Amino acid sequence: MKHEEKNIKAYSQNFTTMTPGPFAKRMRTCVLFQIIRFIVINLKMLVVVSKSH
Amino acid sequence: MEFENEEKYMARLIVLGGGVSGHTAATFAAKWLGSSHEVVVVTPNSKWNWIPSNIWVGVGQMTKEEVTFDLAPVYKKAGITYKQAKALGIHPEGNESSDKPYVVIESTEAGSAGKVENIEYDYLINATGPKLNFGATPGLGEGSNLGEYTVSVCTADHADHAAHELQKCIEKMKKGERQKFLIGTGHGMCTCQGAAFEYIFNIEHELNKAGVRDMADIKWISNESFLGDFGVGGLHMKTMGYAVSSKIFAESLFTERGVEWIIGAHVNKVEKGKAHYELLDGTMGVEEFDFSMLIPPFAGVGLKAINKAGEDITATVFAPNGFMKVDANYAAGAYENWKASDWPSTYQNPTYGNMFACGIAFAPPHPISKPMSSPNGTPINPTPPRTGMPSGIMGKTVAHSVCDRILKGENAPLHEASMANMGAACVASAGKGLFNGTAAAMTIYPVVPDFEKYPGTGRDTDYTFGEIGLAGHWIKHILHHLFIWKAKLKAGWTLIPE
Ligand SMILES: Cc1cc2nc3c(=O)[nH]c(=O)nc-3n(C[C@H](O)[C@H](O)[C@H](O)COP(=O)(O)OP(=O)(O)OC[C@H]3O[C@@H](n4cnc5c(N)ncnc54)[C@H](O)[C@@H]3O)c2cc1C
Numbered sequence: 001m002k003h004e005e006k007n008i009k010a011y012s013q014n015f016t017t018m019t020p021g022p023f024a025k026r027m028r029t030c031v032l033f034q035i036i037r038f039i040v041i042n043l044k045m046l047v048v049v050s051k052s053h
Numbered sequence: 054m055e056f057e058n059e060e061k062y063m064a065r066l067i068v069l070g071g072g073v074s075g076h077t078a079a080t081f082a083a084k085w086l087g088s089s090h091e092v093v094v095v096t097p098n099s100k101w102n103w104i105p106s107n108i109w110v111g112v113g114q115m116t117k118e119e120v121t122f123d124l125a126p127v128y129k130k131a132g133i134t135y136k137q138a139k140a141l142g143i144h145p146e147g148n149e150s151s152d153k154p155y156v157v158i159e160s161t162e163a164g165s166a167g168k169v170e171n172i173e174y175d176y177l178i179n180a181t182g183p184k185l186n187f188g189a190t191p192g193l194g195e196g197s198n199l200g201e202y203t204v205s206v207c208t209a210d211h212a213d214h215a216a217h218e219l220q221k222c223i224e225k226m227k228k229g230e231r232q233k234f235l236i237g238t239g240h241g242m243c244t245c246q247g248a249a250f251e252y253i254f255n256i257e258h259e260l261n262k263a264g265v266r267d268m269a270d271i272k273w274i275s276n277e278s279f280l281g282d283f284g285v286g287g288l289h290m291k292t293m294g295y296a297v298s299s300k301i302f303a304e305s306l307f308t309e310r311g312v313e314w315i316i317g318a319h320v321n322k323v324e325k326g327k328a329h330y331e332l333l334d335g336t337m338g339v340e341e342f343d344f345s346m347l348i349p350p351f352a353g354v355g356l357k358a359i360n361k362a363g364e365d366i367t368a369t370v371f372a373p374n375g376f377m378k379v380d381a382n383y384a385a386g387a388y389e390n391w392k393a394s395d396w397p398s399t400y401q402n403p404t405y406g407n408m409f410a411c412g413i414a415f416a417p418p419h420p421i422s423k424p425m426s427s428p429n430g431t432p433i434n435p436t437p438p439r440t441g442m443p444s445g446i447m448g449k450t451v452a453h454s455v456c457d458r459i460l461k462g463e464n465a466p467l468h469e470a471s472m473a474n475m476g477a478a479c480v481a482s483a484g485k486g487l488f489n490g491t492a493a494a495m496t497i498y499p500v501v502p503d504f505e506k507y508p509g510t511g512r513d514t515d516y517t518f519g520e521i522g523l524a525g526h527w528i529k530h531i532l533h534h535l536f537i538w539k540a541k542l543k544a545g546w547t548l549i550p551e
Contacts, residue, residue, distance in 0.1 A: 007308050014313075017304035025309075028491055028522040038524035041494045045528075048476040048496040048516050049550045052446060 064090045064459045067156060067174040069140045069356075071096030071124055073104070073441050074412025075180030076540055077448035077551060083131045084547070085456040092132075093172060097139040097161040099124060101540055102209050105441060106533045108251045110212035111346070112219060112259045114485045117209045120533075127541055136172070137162040139354075143177065143370070145405040146361035154407070176455045179377050179410040180448060183351035186240075192323030193239045193349060202323050203239070203345040206252055215346060219256065222344045226265035232343040235328060237274035239347030241319025241433035244284045246275055247440070249348050250303075251482045257310050258484025266311075273307065273314040274340060274347070276433050278333060278425055280304050280314055284435035286422045288497050289510040290519045296510055302519065306483070306493075315340065317425070319433045320347060335428040351413060351436070353377070369404055377410035378403060381418035388424055393473035393503035395419065400451050401467060407458075409451045412444035421501055441536075442477045443500055445551025446470050473501040476516060480529040483521060492525030 005019055027033050066086070068079040071094045083092045100121040109115040128135040138158040145154045153173045160168040185207050187194025194200035204215035222232045236253040238246060253273055260266045273280075281287050281303030289296040307314055317333035328340045328347070353375020360366045371377055379402060382395040395418040402408040410416075417437045426432045439447075450470035457465035476498035483491045496518055502511025510517075539549040 007311050014304060014308040017308050018301060019305055019308055029489055031488065031523070034523040034527070037520065037522055038527055041520070041524055041528060044516075044518060045478040045494070045496055048478055048498050049442075051498065051516065052442070052470075052475040052477070053550065 064175040065093060065173065066090070066176045066178065066455055066459070067093045067095060067172060068178045068180060069095050069156065070180035070182055070412070070414065071098070071101060072180065072182045072412065072444075074182070074414070074444040074448035075178065076101060077445045078178050078180060078411060078452040079128075079133055080131055080542060081449050081547075082452040082456055083133045085452070086459060088132055090459055091134060093134040093136060093174075094124075094128060095136045095138050095140050095156065095158050095172075096124070097137065099137055099162070100209075101127070103533060103537050103540070104207075105529075107206045107209055107212040108248065108255055108482055109485055110209055111204075111206040111215040111252060112255045112485070113216040114255075114259070117213045121209050122537065122541060131542055136160075136170075138170070140181065140356055141169070142357035142359055143179075143408070144171075144359050144361075145177075145370070145408060148361060148363070152361075154405075175407060176459065177408045178448075178451055178455065179356070179408065179414045180412045181354045181356065182413045184354045184375065185349045186352045187349040189242075189350045189352075190240045190320055190323060190347075193320070193347060199349075200323065202325050203347050205349070206248060206346060207348070218344060219259070223260070223263050223265055225343075226260075226268035227263070229268070231268050231270065233341055234269055234271045235274055235340055235342035235345040235347075236271070237315075237318075237347060238276050238435075239320045239323070240350040241276045241331075241431055242436055243276055243348050243350045244436040244438045245348050245351070246277060246283050246435060247438065247479065247481055249273075249275065249346065250283070252346055253312060254306070254310060254483035255485065257312065258486075258490075262486075271310075271312045272340065273312055273316075274318050274320065274328065274330065275314075275316055276318060276435055278317050278423065278434065280307060280316060282422050282435055284420075284422055284438040285497065285500060286502060286511075288495075288512060288517055288519075289514055290495075290517055291514045296514050299519070302493075306521065317433055319427070319431050321431075323347070331427055331429065331431055331433070333425055333427050333433050353414065353416075370402060370408075372416035374416065376416035377408075377414055379410050379415045381416065383416070383418055385419055388419070391419060393471075393499070393501055393505065396471045396473040396501050398469035398471035398474075399454060399467040400447060400470075401454075409455065411447035411451045413439045415439075415447075437501075439472075440477055440479060442479075442551055443472055443475055446475060449551055471501075473499050473503055475499055480525050480532065482526065482529050485526065485530075488523065490526035490530075491521055491523060492529045493519055493521045494525035494528055495519035
C-alpha cells in the first residue's frame, strides 16, 4: 500500500478525489523549488493586481 | 454643497469604519486632499487589526499585539480627525433647522463612553464592515457577542481566547483524551469560508507539531454545496493543461490532511459540545465537539437613516440585511438572469449622491454561489465574500471619487472598481512555519464570474490559478508585515498595492 494514499477511504465521501504522491508533497516544502515558485507566484499576483487597479 | 467662496470652503469627508476598506479610503483621501479639507474617521476600536493574521493568533503562533496597532498616532500623522466612536445613524438631509447632512455618533473612548455627538459632512463613506451576527444561530452567541460554547477568530481578542482553548485541548490529548474539532460556518447564510478553511488546517498543523494529531478527529462543516465553493461559486484553475475545479483541490487537501467534511449545512442550534444542523436534502443532524470555531453570519452594523422630517428612511438607504444600497442591480431576480453588470462599480448610494459604501458594508446585488434551499425552505448557500484586496481597492476608488468631487467640482466623474472587473489575490494559510509551513496562494480573475465574457468557467483561466506550498506561506508572512507597514503609513506606503 502506498502510504500517501491511505487517507482515501473506500466507498466514503473522499473516494473520488485526487491525492498527491510523495514527490508532489516533497516539492511543496523543497526550499530551492519554492524559491522559484515564490518568484513565479509573486509575478502572477502582480499581473492580477495591476489588472485590478 | 452651498458655499460663498469655493476657494476657501473646507469640505469634510467622514469615513465610518477604520478597517481594511475605511482605513484605505481615509488615508488616501487625507493624502490627496491635503490640509485644505478635513477627513474624519469614526471607528469604535482604538486599534487597527490585520484580520487575516488572526488565524495565527488563534493557534498561538502570533500574539494579539503583533496583529494590532494604535490608530491615534497614525491618524495624527496623516492629519485625520479621529473619533473613537460608533456611528448610530445618518441624517442625509439634515434636520428641520439645517440642510446640512450629519451623522450621529456615540463615543466608545474611555472617559467619554456613551457621549452622543452630531458631526456634519459634505461626503460620507460607509465602511463599517460586518456585524458579526452570532445571535442569528441560537447558542452561537447573543447579537454580535460570541457565545460560550464555540470560539471565533474574527477579532484579535476572539482569536486570543481561541488559542487558549486550543491549548487546553492539546493538554488533554497529551494526557490521552481524544478530542473532536468542528470548524466551519455557523449558519446557512455565512460567508468567509476561507477564514475557517485556514483555521482548520492551521489547527491540524499545530496538532501535528504538538505530536497529538492521532488523538484528534477533525471535521469541517459548512454551508457550501461543494467543498471549494468559498462563496464565489468555486473557481477553475489551469493545471497540467486542464481547467480544474477548486472542488477537486479542496477535497484533495481535506483528504490528505485527514479532515472529514459535512457540506450544505445550516447550523441551526449550538449547545455545549453539540452543533445541530439541517442539510440541503432536508435531513437533520447533530455533531459533537470538544472544540469548535464556527464563523457567524454577517449583517450590516445596524445604522439608521432619518430624513429631514425625522422619519425613518432606513429601508430606502439600506438593504434588509443592513448593508448600504449602492449602484447595484438589486432586481436581477433568479440566478439564471444574473449578469456581471449587476455588480456595483462606483459604490454611490442611489438616493444620496454624496454617500458611498465600500468593503463589506455595501449591499451586494445577489450571491455569487448558486442559491439553494432545503426542502423545508431553509436557504443554505454562501453569501458573497468581500475579501481584503477588493475591499482595499473599493476604498481607494471611492476616496478618489470623493476627492475629485471636492477638488474638481461636484460633477466630476466617479471612479469605478467593479468586482466583476477586478481580480483578487488570496493566500490561505494551511500551517505556519519558516520551512514547514504551507499556504494555498490563489488568484481569481474576475472575482464575480462573467459568463458572457468568459463562457464556461466565467473566469479568465490565464489569471486564475492556485498552488499550495512553502512559497505561499512566505508570501502570507511577508504580506502580514507589508500591510501593517502600509496601514501605519510608513515610508513608501502608497507604493504597496491594496
Ligand atoms: C479570520 C479572518 C481571516 C481573514 N483572512 C483574509 C485573508 O487572508 N485575505 C483576505 O483578503 N481577506 C481575509 N479576510 C477578510 C477581510 O478581513 C475582510 O475582507 C476585510 O476586513 C473587509 O474590510 P472592511 O473594511 O469592509 O471591514 P472591516 O475590516 O471589518 O472594518 C470595518 C470597521 O468598521 C468598524 N465599525 C463597525 N461598526 C461601526 C459603526 N457603527 N460605526 C463606525 N465604525 C464601525 C469596525 O470596528 C471596523 O474597524 C479575513 C476575515 C476574517 C474574519
